[in-house]
Amino acid sequence: MKSSSFVVPDELDEVERHPKAAKAGEPVRMHNPTCFGCGPDSPQGLHLVVHAGEGFTVDASMEVETRMEGGPGVIHGGILSTAFDEVMGTIPLLIGPSGVTVHLEVDYIRPIPVGSTLRFHGNLLGRQRRKIFTEAIAHLGDPDKPVASAHAIFVTIDVRKHFAEHVDKSARAEEYKRRMYP
Numbered sequence: 001m002k003s004s005s006f007v008v009p010d011e012l013d014e015v016e017r018h019p020k021a022a023k024a025g026e027p028v029r030m031h032n033p034t035c036f037g038c039g040p041d042s043p044q045g046l047h048l049v050v051h052a053g054e055g056f057t058v059d060a061s062m063e064v065e066t067r068m069e070g071g072p073g074v075i076h077g078g079i080l081s082t083a084f085d086e087v088m089g090t091i092p093l094l095i096g097p098s099g100v101t102v103h104l105e106v107d108y109i110r111p112i113p114v115g116s117t118l119r120f121h122g123n124l125l126g127r128q129r130r131k132i133f134t135e136a137i138a139h140l141g142d143p144d145k146p147v148a149s150a151h152a153i154f155v156t157i158d159v160r161k162h163f164a165e166h167v168d169k170s171a172r173a174e175e176y177k178r179r180m181y182p
């Protein structure tokens with residue numbers, strides 16, 4: 001079994017912003033309307049909207065709702081890691097094809113209260129072949145006082161091949177089969 005701790009390699013490839021990537025201030029294109037992280041049609045999802053920033057950065061915010069509670073009055077750690085996954089998962093789209101998460105780690109710094117607005121800022125650390133290294137912080141208004149931080153590695157995929165085996169279990173199976181495997 002593969003396992004990894006997060007280390008950005010010294011030898012990195014050059015990266016350029018993809019010509020079709022969202023411009024600074026624009027939302028990064030949604031990848032699947034029923035995605036738990038960002039899909040507007042996911043009934044219980046987080047409905048995150050991630051905006052591209054300057055350079056290779058992204059930003060998002062999330063209202064910490066009562067349904068997200070873990071410990072009394074504070075956010076569940078797994079919900080926070082899901083949000084980080086989604087936010088950092090849009091970074092590969094700034095430079096090229098989609099990537100899937102192969103490694104995600106979260107540092108929980110302060111309890112995050114229900115009722116707060118959590119702001120995320122993500123940043124590309126580098127790409128090496130198919131691996132894309134990212135980081136992000138979450139804060140409650142002051143980016144210099146993060147309440148959590150995260151690091152993740154995404155690996156670029158051939159979307160058609162990667163999802164072929166399981167696409168028929170999607171909530172939008174018929175649509176995806178038509179669009180992806182005509």
Ligand SMILES: CCCCC/C=C\C/C=C\C/C=C\C/C=C\CCCC(=O)SCCNC(=O)CCNC(=O)[C@H](O)C(C)(C)COP(=O)(O)OP(=O)(O)OC[C@H]1O[C@@H](n2cnc3c(N)ncnc32)[C@H](O)[C@@H]1OP(=O)(O)O
Nearest residue numbers: 004031032085086089090098099100101102103129130155
């Ligand atoms: C037209 C309609 C389109 C619809 C599109 C829909 C979706 C689009 C997809 C992406 C979404 C876009 C935005 C995302 C937004 C939110 C993010 C949520 C993302 C997720 O929530 S996604 C779910 C969880 N995710 C998985 O379900 C992945 C399971 N996994 C695998 O499916 C395989 O693992 C795979 C295919 C990734 C690789 O497999 P493979 O056989 O192709 O390649 P291989 O194993 O050689 O790895 C290649 C290089 O990655 C290195 N590597 C691998 N694993 C590593 C690890 N753990 N740590 C460090 N390095 C690692 C190797 O060391 C090698 O590195 P090197 O190049 O240096 O040799």
